[in-house]
Amino acid sequence: MSAQRQPQADTGLRVENLDVTFGRGGKAFRVVEELDFSVPPGRMLGLVGESGSGKSMTASALLGLLPWGGRISRGSIQLNGRELANLPERRMRAVRGREIGMIFQNPLSSLNPSMTIARQIGEPYRLYTGASETQARDRALELLREVGVPDAAQRLDDYPHQFSGGMRQRVMIAMALACKPRLLIADEPTTALDVTIQAQILRLLKRLQDDMQLSVILITHDLSLVAEYADDIMVMYAGRSVEHAPAQAFFRAPRHPYSHALLNSIPRLADPEQRLADIDGIPPSPQDFPPGCRFAPRCNRVTPECTQAYPPASGGAHRFHCLHPLGENA
Numbered sequence: 001m002s003a004q005r006q007p008q009a010d011t012g013l014r015v016e017n018l019d020v021t022f023g024r025g026g027k028a029f030r031v032v033e034e035l036d037f038s039v040p041p042g043r044m045l046g047l048v049g050e051s052g053s054g055k056s057m058t059a060s061a062l063l064g065l066l067p068w069g070g071r072i073s074r075g076s077i078q079l080n081g082r083e084l085a086n087l088p089e090r091r092m093r094a095v096r097g098r099e100i101g102m103i104f105q106n107p108l109s110s111l112n113p114s115m116t117i118a119r120q121i122g123e124p125y126r127l128y129t130g131a132s133e134t135q136a137r138d139r140a141l142e143l144l145r146e147v148g149v150p151d152a153a154q155r156l157d158d159y160p161h162q163f164s165g166g167m168r169q170r171v172m173i174a175m176a177l178a179c180k181p182r183l184l185i186a187d188e189p190t191t192a193l194d195v196t197i198q199a200q201i202l203r204l205l206k207r208l209q210d211d212m213q214l215s216v217i218l219i220t221h222d223l224s225l226v227a228e229y230a231d232d233i234m235v236m237y238a239g240r241s242v243e244h245a246p247a248q249a250f251f252r253a254p255r256h257p258y259s260h261a262l263l264n265s266i267p268r269l270a271d272p273e274q275r276l277a278d279i280d281g282i283p284p285s286p287q288d289f290p291p292g293c294r295f296a297p298r299c300n301r302v303t304p305e306c307t308q309a310y311p312p313a314s315g316g317a318h319r320f321h322c323l324h325p326l327g328e329n330a
């Protein structure tokens with residue numbers, strides 16, 4: 001299997017100037033705009049923002065799985081030096097199977113209810129590596145053990161419904177890892193799970209990230225999750241990055257008023273239906289993003305110039321887009 005792969009420098013993921021657009025002509029609107037970020041091997045990026053901020057669209061763009069009508073209209077996505085933006089679907093399919101693993105919120109809807117766990121994990125492995133059925137079964141067993149499913153050998157011939165929610169998510173992770181990907185994208189992977197199981201799954205992801213030196217993107221609306229596990233944080237608002245920093249620096253002193261408001265509402269954000277209590281209003285929809293800073297209509301530091309143009313990036317390793325940031329020692 002590895003003989004088919006080109007030897008590539010393990011530089012991780014590099015996204016530059018990424019735009020995702022729906023529709024054409026006068027009806028076109030962008031749901032993601034000018035995203036710039038990297039995820040080196042062995043690091044976890046926490047991608048955070050309220051519902052509708054463009055987190056899943058970003059993930060879908062990376063995976064080449066945008067919904068109908070959506071396209072990457074600008075920018076570059078490089079994984080270990082290879083350009084993925086607008087790769088033909090046939091080639092992208094192989095990249096998804098082998099080089100990018102994905103984990104979604106609801107494992108039940110991603111698992112095939114009528115297929116045993118062994119086949120579920122083993123089939124894609126067989127498909128992409130040409131392994132025999134016995135080899136695929138061995139690999140499934142190895143992976144189930146790796147992700148901490150107890151009595152793995154006895155559970156190979158079980159069906160998804162015989163697993164608990166947390167164990168199903170472990171099976172999803174095993175599937176994602178089957179072909180030894182370099183990038184793992186987890187989109188709200190623990191939202192459906194209770195708090196204890198949630199912590200177990202995130203610890204597992206963290207261990208795999210370290211052991212396999214994976215680049216990991218953890219997408220969540222819950223800042224308290226990324227606080228504990230992510231190395232870097234990128235906060236999105238209305239399709240754009242508003243702040244992007246090493247986790248420690250971010251949590252010590254968030255510079256963007258939106259990040260600050262998010263942090264202040266951590267306990268409430270655990271419930272995705274709750275609005276940010278400290279700020280009025282709701283995020284704008286992509287069809288009517290305001291000119292200038294998109295957070296301006298909800299911001300208590302707003303001045304007229306905020307509405308002129310999107311604020312350029314300030315700061316170095318701790319980047320933010322705001323004309324009136326909070327202090328460095330906040």
Ligand SMILES: Nc1ncnc2c1ncn2[C@@H]1O[C@H](COP(=O)(O)OP(=O)(O)O)[C@@H](O)[C@H]1O
Nearest residue numbers: 022031050051052053054055056057058067286
């Ligand atoms: N199929 C679609 N066509 C057009 N716009 C969509 C589609 N699906 C979602 N959107 C819009 O894209 C924006 C970003 O959505 P999404 O990435 O799912 O947000 P998040 O994952 O941060 O909650 C939202 O404003 C949403 O309304």
Ligand SMILES: [Mg+2]
Nearest residue numbers: 055056057187
């Ligand atoms: Mg989402």
